Amino acid sequence: SWTAPWEWNEERLVEELTRRCLGHDWSALLTSCRQLITLNVIRLLKEKVAYLIRVDIRRAVKLAETTRAAAILVDDPRAEALAQHATALALHFSGQYRDALQAYERAEAIYRHLNEDVQAARITRAKLGVLMYLGDYRRALDEAGRAAAVFQRHGEPVLLGQTWENLGSLYHRLDRYREALDYYDRAREIYRAHHFEFGLASVSFNAAIQYTHLNDFRRALRLYQEARRIYQKLDMPLLVNETDYTIAWLYAQCGRFQESLELFAKVIARARQLGDRAQEAWCELDMTEVYLQLNACEDAIESARLAAETFQALHMTQEMARARMYLGIAHAHVGHWTMAQRELEHARRCFLAEGNAVLVALTNVHLSEVFMQRRDWHGVEQLCREARRLFARRGLTAKAAWATVQLARAKLLSDDPLAAQRLCRAALRRLKSVDVPWLQYQCWALLGKALERMGRPRRAYQSYLRAIAYLEELHHHIRVDEFKRLFLKDKLAVYEDLVELCLREGTEEKAEEAFRYLESAKSRALVDQLAIVEHDVRRANEPERREWMRLREALNWTYSRIHDCETRAGGRSHALLKELRATARRQERELARVVRHLHVHTTRSLSLAPISGLAVSDVRRCLAEDEVLIEYVLIGDRVKVLLLDEERVHVLHDLGSATSISSLLQQLAFCIDKFALGRRFVVAHWENISRFTDWCLGELYGALIEPLAHLIEGKKIILVPHGLLHGVPFHALYDGRQYLIERHELSYAPSARIYTLCVESAGGLTADGPAVIVGVPDESTPFIREEVAAVQSIWPQARAFVGQAAAFARLKTLLGEAQMVHIASHATFRRDHPMFSALTFADGPVSVYDIAHLRLTAGLVTLSACESGLNEVAPGDELLGFMRGFLSAGAASLVMSLWVVNDRSTAELMTCFYRGLRQGFSKRAALRRAQLEIKRRYPHPYYWAPFILTGAPA
Numbered sequence: 001s002w003t004a005p006w007e008w009n010e011e012r013l014v015e016e017l018t019r020r021c022l023g024h025d026w027s028a029l030l031t032s033c034r035q036l037i038t039l040n041v042i043r044l045l046k047e048k049v050a051y052l053i054r055v056d057i058r059r060a061v062k063l064a065e066t067t068r069a070a071a072i073l074v075d076d077p078r079a080e081a082l083a084q085h086a087t088a089l090a091l092h093f094s095g096q097y098r099d100a101l102q103a104y105e106r107a108e109a110i111y112r113h114l115n116e117d118v119q120a121a122r123i124t125r126a127k128l129g130v131l132m133y134l135g136d137y138r139r140a141l142d143e144a145g146r147a148a149a150v151f152q153r154h155g156e157p158v159l160l161g162q163t164w165e166n167l168g169s170l171y172h173r174l175d176r177y178r179e180a181l182d183y184y185d186r187a188r189e190i191y192r193a194h195h196f197e198f199g200l201a202s203v204s205f206n207a208a209i210q211y212t213h214l215n216d217f218r219r220a221l222r223l224y225q226e227a228r229r230i231y232q233k234l235d236m237p238l239l240v241n242e243t244d245y246t247i248a249w250l251y252a253q254c255g256r257f258q259e260s261l262e263l264f265a266k267v268i269a270r271a272r273q274l275g276d277r278a279q280e281a282w283c284e285l286d287m288t289e290v291y292l293q294l295n296a297c298e299d300a301i302e303s304a305r306l307a308a309e310t311f312q313a314l315h316m317t318q319e320m321a322r323a324r325m326y327l328g329i330a331h332a333h334v335g336h337w338t339m340a341q342r343e344l345e346h347a348r349r350c351f352l353a354e355g356n357a358v359l360v361a362l363t364n365v366h367l368s369e370v371f372m373q374r375r376d377w378h379g380v381e382q383l384c385r386e387a388r389r390l391f392a393r394r395g396l397t398a399k400a401a402w403a404t405v406q407l408a409r410a411k412l413l414s415d416d417p418l419a420a421q422r423l424c425r426a427a428l429r430r431l432k433s434v435d436v437p438w439l440q441y442q443c444w445a446l447l448g449k450a451l452e453r454m455g456r457p458r459r460a461y462q463s464y465l466r467a468i469a470y471l472e473e474l475h476h477h478i479r480v481d482e483f484k485r486l487f488l489k490d491k492l493a494v495y496e497d498l499v500e501l502c503l504r505e506g507t508e509e510k511a512e513e514a515f516r517y518l519e520s521a522k523s524r525a526l527v528d529q530l531a532i533v534e535h536d537v538r539r540a541n542e543p544e545r546r547e548w549m550r551l552r553e554a555l556n557w558t559y560s561r562i563h564d565c566e567t568r569a570g571g572r573s574h575a576l577l578k579e580l581r582a583t584a585r586r587q588e589r590e591l592a593r594v595v596r597h598l599h600v601h602t603t604r605s606l607s608l609a610p611i612s613g614l615a616v617s618d619v620r621r622c623l624a625e626d627e628v629l630i631e632y633v634l635i636g637d638r639v640k641v642l643l644l645d646e647e648r649v650h651v652l653h654d655l656g657s658a659t660s661i662s663s664l665l666q667q668l669a670f671c672i673d674k675f676a677l678g679r680r681f682v683v684a685h686w687e688n689i690s691r692f693t694d695w696c697l698g699e700l701y702g703a704l705i706e707p708l709a710h711l712i713e714g715k716k717i718i719l720v721p722h723g724l725l726h727g728v729p730f731h732a733l734y735d736g737r738q739y740l741i742e743r744h745e746l747s748y749a750p751s752a753r754i755y756t757l758c759v760e761s762a763g764g765l766t767a768d769g770p771a772v773i774v775g776v777p778d779e780s781t782p783f784i785r786e787e788v789a790a791v792q793s794i795w796p797q798a799r800a801f802v803g804q805a806a807a808f809a810r811l812k813t814l815l816g817e818a819q820m821v822h823i824a825s826h827a828t829f830r831r832d833h834p835m836f837s838a839l840t841f842a843d844g845p846v847s848v849y850d851i852a853h854l855r856l857t858a859g860l861v862t863l864s865a866c867e868s869g870l871n872e873v874a875p876g877d878e879l880l881g882f883m884r885g886f887l888s889a890g891a892a893s894l895v896m897s898l899w900v901v902n903d904r905s906t907a908e909l910m911t912c913f914y915r916g917l918r919q920g921f922s923k924r925a926a927l928r929r930a931q932l933e934i935k936r937r938y939p940h941p942y943y944w945a946p947f948i949l950t951g952a953p954a
Contacts (some may be wrong), residue, residue, distance in 0.1 A: 008033065008036065010036065010038065010040055010041050010044060011044070013033055013036050013037075013041060014041060014044045014045055014048060016029060017029065017030075017045065017063070017066055017070075018048055018052075018059070018063055021059060021062040021063045021065070021066045022058070022059060022062050026066050027069065030066070030069060030070055030073070034073055037070050037073045037074055038074065039074055039076050039078055039079050039082075041070065041074075042067060042070060042071050042074060042078075042079040042082045042083060043082055045063065045066070045067040045070060045082075045083075045086065046067060046082045046083070046085055046086040046089075048063060049063050049064050049067060049086040049089055049090055050086070050089055052090075053089055053090060053092075053093040053238070054093075054236045054237070054238045054239055055235070055236065055237055055238060056274070057090070057093055057094050057238070057274055057275045057276060058275045060089070060090045060093065060094075061090045061091070061094055063086075063090075064083075064086045064087045064089070064090035064091075065087075067082070067083045067086045067087070068083045068084075068086075068087060070083070071083035077110050077113070077114065078110070078114070080106075080110060081106075081107045081110035081111055081114075081119070082107075084103045084104075084106040084107035084110070085103070085104070085107040085123060085126070087100075087103040088100045088101075088103035088104040088107060088123075088126065088127070088130075089126070091103060092104075092126075092129065092130055093238075093276075094275065094276075094277070095276075095277050095278040095314040095316070096314070097130045097133050097134050097314065097315050097316065098134065098315050100127075100130050101127060101130045101131070101134065104123055104126060104127035104130065105127070107123045108120050108123040108124060108127070111123060117150050117154065118150060118151070118154050118156060118159070120150075121146070121147040121150035121151060121159070122147075122159065124143050124144075124146065124147040125144070125147045125159065125162060125163050125166055127143075128140050128143065128144055128147075128166040128169075128170065129166070129169070131143070132169060132170055132173050133315075133316050133318075133319075134315060134316075134317065135317045135318055135353075135354045137170060137173065137174060137354065137355065138355075140170050141167070141170055144163055144166055144167050144170065147163050148160060148163045148164070148167075151163060157190050157193075157194060158190065158191070158194055158196055158199065160190065161186070161187040161188075161189075161190030161191055161194075161196070161199060162187070162199065164183045164184070164186040164187040164190070165183065165184060165187040165199070165202060165203055165206065167183045168180040168181070168182075168183035168184040168187065168203075168206055168207075168210075169206060171183065172206070172209060172210060172213075173318070173356075174355075174356060174358075175213070175356060175357070175358030175359065175394065175396075176394070177210040177213050177214055177394075177395070177396075178210075178214075178395060180206075180210050181207060181210045181211075184203050184206055184207045184210070185207075187199065187203045188200065188203045188204075188207075191203060197230055197233075197234065198230070198234060200230060201226070201227040201230035201231050201234070201239070202227070204223045204224075204226045204227040204230075205223070205224065205227035205239075205242075205243060205246070207223055208220040208221070208222075208223035208224045208227065208246065208250075209246065211223065212246075212249070212250055212253060213396070214395065214396075214397075215253075215397060215398050215433075215434035215435065215436065217250060217253060217254055217435065220250055221247065221250055224243055224246055224247050224250065225247075227239075227243050228240060228243040228244070228247075231243060237270070237274065238274055238276060238279075241267055241270045241271060241274065241276070241279060242279060244263055244266065244267050244270075245263075245264070245267045245279060245282060245283060245286075247263060248260050248261075248262075248263035248264045248267060248283075248286070249286045251263065252286065252289060252290045252293070253436075254435070254437075255293075255437045255438055255473065255474040257290050257293060257294060257474075260290050261287065261290055264283045264286065264287050264290075267279065267283050268280050268283045268284075271283065277310055277313075277314065278310075278311075278314055278316065280310070281306070281307045281310035281311055281314070281316075281319065281323075282307075282319070284303040284304075284306045284307040284310070284323075285303070285304070285307040285311075285319065285322060285323050285326065287299075287303045288300045288303040288304040288307065288323070288326040288327075288330065289326065291303060291330075292326070292329055292330060292333060293438060295333065297330050297333045297334045298589070300326065300329075300330040300333070301327060301330045301331070304323050304324075304326040304327040304330055305323075305327060307319070307322075307323040307326075308320055308323035308324055308327060311323055317350060317354070318350070318351075318354055318356070318359075320350070321346075321347045321350035321351055321354075321359070322347070322359070324343050324344075324346050324347040324350070325343070325344060325347035325348075325359075325362070325363050325366065327343045328340045328341070328342070328343030328344035328346075328347065328366065329344075329366050331343060332344075332366070332369050332370065337370055337373055337374075340369070340370055341367070341370045344363055344366055344367045344370070345367070347359075347363050348360055348363040348364070348367070351363060357390055358390065358391070358394060358396070358399075361386065361387035361390045361391060361399075361403075362387070362399065364383040364384075364386065364387050365383065365384060365387045365399075365402065365403050365406055367383055368380045368383045368384050368406050368410070369406075371383065372406075372409065372410055372413065375413075375414075377410055377413075377414045380406070380407070380410040381407065381410065384403045384404075384406045384407045384410070385403075385407065387399075387403045388400050388403035388404055388407070391403060397430050397431070397433055397434050398430075398431070398434050398436045398439060400430055401427040401428075401430040401431050401434075401436075401439060401443070402427075402439055404423050404424075404426055404427040404430065405423070405424070405427050405439065405442055405443050405446060407423050408420045408421075408423035408424045408427065408443075408446050408447075408450070409446060411423060412446065412449060412450055412453070417449075417450040417451075417453035417454050418450075418454065420446065420447075420449075420450040421447060421450040421451060421454065424443055424444075424446050424447035424450060425447070427439075427443050428440075428443055428444075428447070431443065437470045437473050437474050438470075438474060440466075440470045441467050441470035441471045441474065441491075442467075443467075444463050444464070444466040444467035444470065445463070445464065445467035445471075445491075445493070445494045447463045448460045448461075448463035448464040448467060448494065448497060449497070451463060452497065452501070457501055457504070460497075460501065461498065461501050461502075464494055464497055464498040464501070465498070467494050468494060468495065468498065468517075468520070471491055471494065472520075492521050492875060492876055495517050495518070495520055495521035496521070496635055498514075498517045499514045499517050499518050499633065499635065500635055502514035502517065503640065503651055503653070506651075508648055508649065511642065511648075511649040511650075511651050512615070512616045512649055514642065514651075515614070515616055515631070515642050515644070515649055515752075516614060516615060516616075518631065518633055518642070519614040519751060519752055519753050520614075521876060521877075522722070522750075522751040522752075522753070522876070522877045523750045523751040523753070523754060523876065523877050523878055523879065524876055524878075525876065525878055526750060526751075526754060526878060526879070526884060526887065526888070527751065527753045527754060527757070530754065530757045530758075530761075530887060530888065551587060551590055551591040554587055555584065555587045555588065555591055558580055558583050558584045558587060562577065562580045562581060562584060585833075588833055588836050591849070592833075592835065592836075592849075614752055614753045614756070616644060616649055618756055619644055619752050619755070619756060620644065620646065621756075622755065622756045622759045622760075623644070623645075623646065623718075624716070625646055626714070626715055626716055627715060627716045627717070627718060628643055628644060628645045628711070628712055628715045628716075628717055628718070629643070629644040629717075629718045629720065629752060629755070630642075630643050630644075630708070630712070630717060630718070630719050630720065631643075631644070631720040631722070631752055632655075632704070632719075632720065632721050632722045632725050633722050634658050634722050634723045634724075634725070637657045637658050637659055638653075638654055638655075638656075638657060638658070639654070639655040639656055639657070639658060639661065639703070639704070639725075640652065640653055640654070640655065641655060641707075641708060643708055643711055643712075644752075645711070645715070650708070650711055652707050652708055655703055655704060655707055656703040656704075658723065658724060660703070661700065661703060661704070661724065661725070661728075662724050664696050664699050664700050664703075665700075665724065665727055665728065667692070667696050668693065668696040668697065668700075668729075669899075671689055671692050671693040671696065671942075672693075672899050672900075672942055674689050675900075675902070675942050676900060689940070690939075690940055693940065693941060693942075694734050697729075697732055697733050697734040697739070697941065698733075698734045698735070698736055700728060700733050701733035701734055701735050701740070704725070704728065704730070704733065705730070705733055705735075705740060706735070709735075712744065715744065716744060716745040716746075716924065716953075717730075717744050717745070717746045717747075718746075718747055718748075718749055718755055718953065719746060719747070719748050719749070720748075720749050720750070720751055720752055720755065721748070722877055723873055723877060724873065726750075726871055726873055726879060727870075727898070729898055729941070729945050729946075729948070730746060730748075731744075731746045731928075731931070731945060731948065732941040732945035739935075739941070739945075741928055741931055741932065741945075742932065745922075745924045745925055745928050745953070746924070746928070746948075746949075747893075747923075747924045747948075747949045747950065747951070747953035748948050748949065748950045749950060749951065750877070750879050750883070750887075750950070751877070754887070754951075755951070755952075758887070758892050758893060758951035758952040759892075759952045759954075761890070761892040761952065762859050762892035762893065762951075762952035762954070768819065769817045769818045769819035769857060769858075770797070770798065770799050770814070770817065770818055770819065771795045771797065771798035771799070771818060771819060771820040771821075771822070772798065772799050772800075772801070772811070772814055772815060772818040772820070772821050772822070773788050773791050773792055773795075773798050773799070773800040773801070773822045773824075774800075774801050774802075774806045774811065774821070774822065774823045774824065774825065774841070775787065775788035775800070775801070775802040775803070775806060775824045775825070776802075776803070776806050776824070776825040776826065776840050776841060776842060777802070777803065777824075778826060778840075780826070780903075781824075781825075781826060781903050782903065783903040783904050783906070783907040784802075784824045784825070784864075784903070784907075785802060786907050787824050787864065787906070787907035787910055787911070788800055788802055788822075788824060790907065790910070790911040791822055791910060791911065791914050794911070794914045794915055794918050795820075795914065795918070798820075798822075799814070803842065804842045805842065806825075806841055806842045807841060807842045807843040808841040808842075808843055808844075808846045808850070809843055810843075811841075812854065815854060815856065815858075816854060816855045816856055816857065817857065818856075818857070818858050819857070819858060819859055820858055820859065820860045820861075820862075821856070821858045821860070821861045821862070821891075822861075822862045822864065822910070822914075823839060823861070823862065823863055823864065823865065824864040824865065824910075825839050825840050825841065825864075825865050826839075826840040826865060826866070827839050827840070827863065827865035827866050827867060827868045827882070828840075828845070829867040829868075829870045829881060829882075831872055834848065834871065834872040834880035834881050835847065835848045835849055835880055835884075835885075836848065836849070837881055837882060839851075839863070839865060839868075839882070847885075848880075848881065848882060848884060848885035849885070850885075851882070851885030851886055851888075851889055852884070852885040852888040852889055853889070854889040854890070855889065855890060856886070856889045856890035856891050857890060858890070858891050858892070859891075859892045859893065859952070860891075860892070860893050860894075860895070860923060861886050861891040861893070861894050861895075862894070862895040862910070862913075863882060863886075863894065863895065863896045863897070864895075864897075864901075864906055864910055865897065865901075866897060866899070866900040866901050867897060867898070867899060867900060868882050868896040868897050869881075869882070869883065869894075869896030869897050869898045869946075869947070869948055869950070870898065870899075871883060871884070882894075882896060883896060883950055887950075887951065891951070892951055892952045893923055893949060893950065893951030893952045893953070894949070894950045894951055895913070895923075895927060895947055895948070895949055895950075896947065896948060896950065897946040897947050897948075898945075898946050898947075898948060899942070899946050901946045901947075902938075902942070902943055905934055905937075905938050905943040905944070906946075906947075908934060908937070909930050909931070909933075909934045909944065909947065910930075912929065912930035912933045912934065913926050913927055913929075913930040914926075916929045916930060922953060922954045923949055923952075923953055923954065924949055924953035924954070927947065927949050931944045931945065931947070932944075
């Protein structure tokens, strides 16, 4: 029943003030209930604030303001002290540390004036955390000692335990972890004796942090989980979130990067809901370290920048310095050495001012990278040896090993492999007691290099094997495609070194082993994408989905405005076009970042087992008796070949230099580009263009095919290029009499593993779905309508969509059901950002990112468009372009073009190709027949050779 406010009791008044404090009527309520405001009400309000700081920080701040207003109505200095304490708590937990310190000191002064020593010591203990975050450690240690003496003197054991815990946290901030553990153990004994559950959770949490820094990850995880259970039982969501944050950080230290990023993202979302800015910034700071391990430097720079800005606004100097340190490391990763040095030296000055020797040493090891780049070996040695001594003295085993590995790198680079070998072994001895896989990988790989330089190949081989074992363990925990690619970026040399060692042996067994390691390093991210992971954007939370859709729509709108601008003339259009292109680049970067973050949440593993290297026997199961697989490999500047037939692995060691082949490809592209100058130019210079084209193709034949021609006679060929060789039109290589396509059926694959996966995929497909033909003609491609009509006449049951009917939004579901897809459209390949290469549909451009999110069951996708088969070759021989998108989506094979195609000859080639399929020829045979037919009509390779078949050939 309703009662007037003046009839309420104290508890009811406190509840009403708590409920109304976020509105505007709490002041009127205080006035109307003036006679009910007592010292006990102020005490109850302060206790309510102390509860709310862990469950609803915004309400806690507003209720503290209400408490100060209420205290004015009470004629007792204790009321003001309680109100200041409430204010300090709210400001402290919302990250406003300087204001919180002032409020604590006002409360402390009142209690001292009243000679209430225990209450004053309580406030002293509470403000220790603020002093710690503000970097005033000396004062914090002094005041903690004084508070502990008061509690001991007055017989307050729980308060004494909390002070021991505060001291432990102070020693943690100073990186004196074993001293911190000693104080936490003292606190735990007191809490357990007095059944203080919150204290037990808190001390377990803090002790776990120390064990993490001491590399005892199992004990740390057990303590974190114990703390989380208690916090959840006590209904403290802020502390549950903080515990999840630390577990995410622990996963990162163990190399479980995917789980780490997933949990960090959840913690950030909850921190935003709870208004916990400091927690959000800590997550960004530690995600920076994960991104650096993954070589995702753009993400690392962005996260470090956000963290530094937030910590600076919150006056958290040490955390701000840590963020600047990581910003420097990220700049070093991308070769911005001046910026890296500036950020690292700024961080070091901050750590020196705080007296934090461990963080100074840590920064010095990172600075040694800058010195190494300048070949200042003396500087590197001085920085790393000093850091190693400090780490060893403090019992920081992993950090001491890391400084030793940096020294070893410097020795190897300065041509002292013997010293490098000794340092690596010293580091490995240190690492026996800890589990740090990323550092163990580095150490074994570096030791292998040193031993190989010393002429000890067998020992080097064993070291490389150990390095790869650790590397595979780390790689297995990453499921996001782009992160997988970036992670291996600077770690491929160990595979190449192992391949080279095996090939030198010259035995069949070692050749097969070399093949396995070669495949382990080749297109690994795409292999995993096809074999063991799946993305489903529907699994993302609603805000992420909305942001993804918003950015896609904004980018498509910018693309359409660019297209309109490009069709207009005038100086104003030129200026606007420049502005729009800059806007598009910015939107593309943001969309790429959102896609990566979406994949963190929406990627799930379809297999718990990591993908191992491919055995020769696995490939042979997919080869017919008349087929061979030719895998090229570039090691350094030299081209090697591993050719697999039904009997053995043939190794050809030196087919020439990559530099000379690159020059030939540039000259071939020069010839092909002449056809863009128009028919009149081509006719006038036909003889010269033809002769020079054949010369380029002949030189490439002599380098890449002639040395193995005797091994492929009468065979059908699966080609697996490497690096720049992905741009070679092998089927058009010329021996002076015939092109290779005239003697062989050929198909291509990004790697042998992907070839086997495509063959397996094709074998599991049914022919139940429709054939779908899509045509989007424009002024530059008038023959697309004829091409669609011709293909549909061969496949009468096919469903065709031309012009405005060919809208991607409308066709997505149908494309997923189709057994065959033919897309005749304009394509734009983007070397600057290949994953934003796009096919034109009626409703706008469709990027590789969009294609990769389709779910295809098609045995064949044909992209009858210009340059649809081009790729940017990323480290690890990862191919970025349309092929990646369609294979990721589920296509078993693709027909794509290597250059800008002729509209008429393409329409005729496609008609011949589909007629061959209809007559029962395999995809590979049908494409060969079509190319030979078009060659009779249009002799130059520009017309008949642009299209290649990738994936399953049958």
